[in-house]
Amino acid sequence: MTVETINKNQQENIISDRQARKSFFSIFLKWEWLLFVLILLVIFINTRLSPFFLNAINLSRTSSDFMEIGLMMLPMVLIIVTGNIDLSVASNMGMSASLMGLMHNMGINIWLAALAGLTLGTLGGVLNGYLVAYVKLPSLVVTLGTFAFFRGIAFGFLGDQAARNYPSQFTFIGQGRVFDTLIPFSVVLFIALALIFGLVLHRTIIGRQLYAIGNNEPAAKYSGVPVEKIKFILFIVSGFISALAGLVLAARFGSTRPDNGTGLELAVITAAVLGGLDINGGKGSMYGATLALVLIGLLRFGMGLLNIQSQVQSMVIGLLLIVSILVPHIGQQIRFLKQVKFRWQSILMTVGLLVVFTAFFIFFFWSRAPIIAQF
Template identity: 50%
Template sequence: MNTRTASQTPVKSLIQARRPFSLANLFLRWEWLLVVLLVFVGLINTNISPYFLNTVNLFDMTFNFMEKGLMALPMTMIIITAGIDLSVASNLAMCSATMALLFKHGTPIWIGALAALGIGVLGGWFNGKCITKIKLPPLAVTLGTYALYRGMAFAMLGDIPVKGYPAWFTTIGQGYISGTPVPIALVIFLIFAVLFGLLLHRTSFGRAVFAIGNNEEACRYSGIAVDRIKTKLYMLSGGMAALAALVMAARFGSTRTDVATGYELHAITAVVLGGTDIGGGKGAMLGTGLALFLLGIIEWGMSLRMIPGQVQQIVSGAVLIIAILLPNLVGKFMKR
């Protein structure tokens, strides 16, 4: 048996194999722990404030983290391949600045929005090519573009915010589905969450993503286009960062170059807390979504208690560390 044939067998098993269904496997999933934590934190917030357990307030709460959620969706797939994208929030700022600059000079907002989407995808493509062609580590590449893209946003707009977006555009970030308390931004997120979930868990592309995270070299020997898949993932990340930029600009009705500062931390925290292994090969979109809402409820509860933003940042960092350590500790306990 030649080397190529031998390497195909484990990769095919990684792509095609499915765990047998059982109730034990179902209820021991990480997502159930997140559901329990959601209920627990919800009960705490209910005791903190009588206004928490209110339908309108609960829906309005989601305005605060929909942009983070949009960025967390492709981040899940990138981390499953053992990659990372630290530039995602800076890419958001660059896309927002691009749209704002064009609008400031008289370009229709929809053209500026399309340009922002193109710039976001281009920024992701640049990350992907540096990683796959030049063979630089994802951490180093996206740390560099983290500064580069934010700097480009400042170069385009400086410290002067751009305002005056048309009402139909701001409705995307501020409005509700007609006759309901459901924000339009929430619906946008849920649509893309379903699409990314199907892409990851129900397509050969998604199975290849898992296979790359488990054994990249075996995937290369078996003929899987690893570099092409990785580049597409970073392009998806850039495109979703651009979409998040549009939603954020619509929500605030203005654009500043310091928008979304630190949002990359929140997106990564949601992904890792959702059960995605930082070392690659494991993850689920449902876990990312549940973790996103869990973090959102925690932040909302801290806001109800008037806890300063600096303390909230400390809590977010602590949650990220716990999210990385806890699966390893649980895994060691189960082996014993």
């Protein structure tokens, strides 16, 4: 057998692996339908509760609030599919934007400064990628380190200073709207990139290789998937996109401070996981993640219109996340139930879910009581 035929066989192996998982994957297609139904429900209920919800200007303004998260989510989806994670995205974004801000303060042309920011972000990705792919350190630990490291550099660039007075051509990236419509430029940017990332994940061999790595890395490696190279590139792309998100944020704020975007990495991961991605890799889709982002955005906006406290808002998102993981789990338990008759775990699980629901109801009423009283 020649090398080529071996490779061909290995390719077939991967593909046949995908075939075997097809039935399982189809369930996750349904998860996206559930998200879709949820989005419709949220829109329906919010429209009835607040007349300001279906207002084009309001929705346009709100959507741009979530685009930095959305942008960083795109490479994050690919990274999570391979069973890795990148915790440094928000810090990288702060670092790149701070370098750009520093150069702008020094009087350098804003586009040159932006280019430098993008380059620095990409380099940050190179560092992550090298340590994860070639030194073979766990991505969680590496990016936890760079999470602090990049943020430190950001403070090194700007300290307690701010960069401001960006030219309007630049702030257009974050504040502008396309062709006099109400669609923010950043949304168009996000949709374009989401299409590209989605196509890569679902329509190319590289995409399949990502799933292969996530399902069984050694097997993928021995099947000829260039695991190291793919991981390396993924983290570089993540660094670049984080820097891009940093520029969008700086443009939206019209200014940069080194603490910009602190904590956004968790919002990014939340959206991805709510979208049906398995944090252990191998499962999930770009559609799901994007729908989850829309769902979170609409939920937050709707709850904001009802003046629900932001702590409670975070709680709702958190509970939604837990439920999104619990539901498939319970589904599996029920399937077992049919085969094995009885399982006490499933009862525990149901009780647990009931407790979560009850707690949720109580908190919800508690938080809304003053608002209801006002009416």
